[in-house]
Amino acid sequence: MQRIVLAALSGGLFGAGLLVSGMTDTTKVQGWLDIFGAWDPTLAFVLGGAILPMLLAWHMTTKRAMSLVGEPFPAKPDPRLGHNLVIGSVLFGAGWGLVGLCPGPAIASLSWGGTGGIAFILAMIGGMLIARPIRLQIDRLAAI
Amino acid sequence: MIETDWIWGLIGGLMIGMAAAIFLLGNGRIMGASGIIGGLVDRTGLGNWAERVAFLAALIVVPALMLPLYSVEVSTNITSNLAVIIAGGLLVGIGTRLANGCTSGHGVCGISRFSLRGIVATVFYLLAGGIAMVLFRHVLGVI
Numbered sequence: 001m002q003r004i005v006l007a008a009l010s011g012g013l014f015g016a017g018l019l020v021s022g023m024t025d026t027t028k029v030q031g032w033l034d035i036f037g038a039w040d041p042t043l044a045f046v047l048g049g050a051i052l053p054m055l056l057a058w059h060m061t062t063k064r065a066m067s068l069v070g071e072p073f074p075a076k077p078d079p080r081l082g083h084n085l086v087i088g089s090v091l092f093g094a095g096w097g098l099v100g101l102c103p104g105p106a107i108a109s110l111s112w113g114g115t116g117g118i119a120f121i122l123a124m125i126g127g128m129l130i131a132r133p134i135r136l137q138i139d140r141l142a143a144i
Numbered sequence: 145m146i147e148t149d150w151i152w153g154l155i156g157g158l159m160i161g162m163a164a165a166i167f168l169l170g171n172g173r174i175m176g177a178s179g180i181i182g183g184l185v186d187r188t189g190l191g192n193w194a195e196r197v198a199f200l201a202a203l204i205v206v207p208a209l210m211l212p213l214y215s216v217e218v219s220t221n222i223t224s225n226l227a228v229i230i231a232g233g234l235l236v237g238i239g240t241r242l243a244n245g246c247t248s249g250h251g252v253c254g255i256s257r258f259s260l261r262g263i264v265a266t267v268f269y270l271l272a273g274g275i276a277m278v279l280f281r282h283v284l285g286v287i
Contacts, residue, residue: 004198006170011199012206014163014175014248019207019218021156022149027221033273036282042153047251049157050164054256057165067172074174077254077261088242089250089265093272095235098228098280098287101220102247103240104177106233107200109220111208116222120233127237128178128185135242 003069015108021046024109026100033097083142084135164252171195176249177203178240186241228280228287239269 022028022042031040061073096102099120106113106121113120167175173195180196183189189196211218223229240246243265245254250269254262280287 003171003192003195006166007195007199008202010163010167010170010175011202012163013159013166014177014199015203015205015207016210017156017159017161017163019156019210020159021153023156024207025219025221026223028149030277030281030287033270034277034281035274036278040149042149045150045153046157046160047247047255049154050161050252051256053158053161053165054168054252057161057168058257060169067168068170069172071172073168073172077259079260081261081264084242085244085261085265086268088239088244089268090239090272091235092239092243092246093269093274094276095232095237095239096247096269097273097276098235099223099232101222101232102177102236103181104203104246104248105220106236107177107181107203108207110204112211112218113220113222116224116226116229117220119226119229120222120236123230123233124237125181125185127234127239128182128241129237131182131238131241132186134238138242 006068014104017050018105018108021049024105024113029100029102029105030097084138087138160248160252161256164248167199168253174249174253176245176253178236178246179244179249182237182241223287225286243269 018024023046028040028042031038032043067073101120103124106117106124109117110121164175167173179189180199184193184196243250245262245265250262250265255266
């Protein structure tokens with residue numbers, strides 16, 4: 001039960017932060033990415049602001065053995081980068097630029113995003129479903 | 145006017161970081177939106193489905209409840225071009241699962257722990273987003 005409450009608290013605060021920061025507005029995101037247009041630096045403030053509490057949080061994980069619910073903290077990620085990290089990030093960035101939405105803001109704006117917002121979420125879910133066969137195909141090609 | 149947007153960006157950013165801190169220190173998990181959704185979609189994360197559903201439900205409901213606080217109508221200003229929306233959604237879905245993360249997981253949670261993977265992913269999706277703007281807005285004029 002504690003896990004569920006904490007997850008809801010986190011999700012709710014995440015959604016509120018996305019709305020307050022302006023990141024659910026596609027023109028602000030595209031304004032940040034469009035360095036040759038009317039460049040909008042807001043996203044730098046959002047990312048910088050979000051990293052600050054997390055610097056402290058990661059530091060706190062070194063001081064205690066377990067999370068509040070008794071789960072261990074996430075292990076250090078595999079230091080190897082791999083082709084999928086780069087290919088995936090390039091594809092994600094292209095889609096993010098095209099529409100101005102990434103997964104968090106797409107879900108957060110569901111209640112006011114209209115049919116366009118719903119279409120984006122459905123396409124994103126479709127993409128997530130076909131990602132595994134695509135990954136297998138890429139890995140096969142990379143092994144040649 | 146523009147400066148006000150930066151301040152709201154910083155305040156909202158701090159809220160996003162605190163949300164990630166709650167998920168990390170509370171549940172011992174990385175707050176990555178694409179991972180939380182993707183684990184339900186491709187059934188790899190059904191082991192803790194309840195906390196994923198609770199996170200996503202609150203992510204939808206809380207901003208919805210905040211809308212009356214705004215005097216102007218809140219809009220995503222999303223394009224009306226359905227082909228662009230579908231292409232963008234597919235790319236975001238495939239890309240975030242291949243890369244195992246998006247702006248929240250790699251950007252917020254990864255950079256703050258000085259993870260090389262998070263930093264490299266962020267550099268590549270920012271570059272790709274910038275190139276997409278040049279190509280699709282300034283060269284082809286489709287967005």
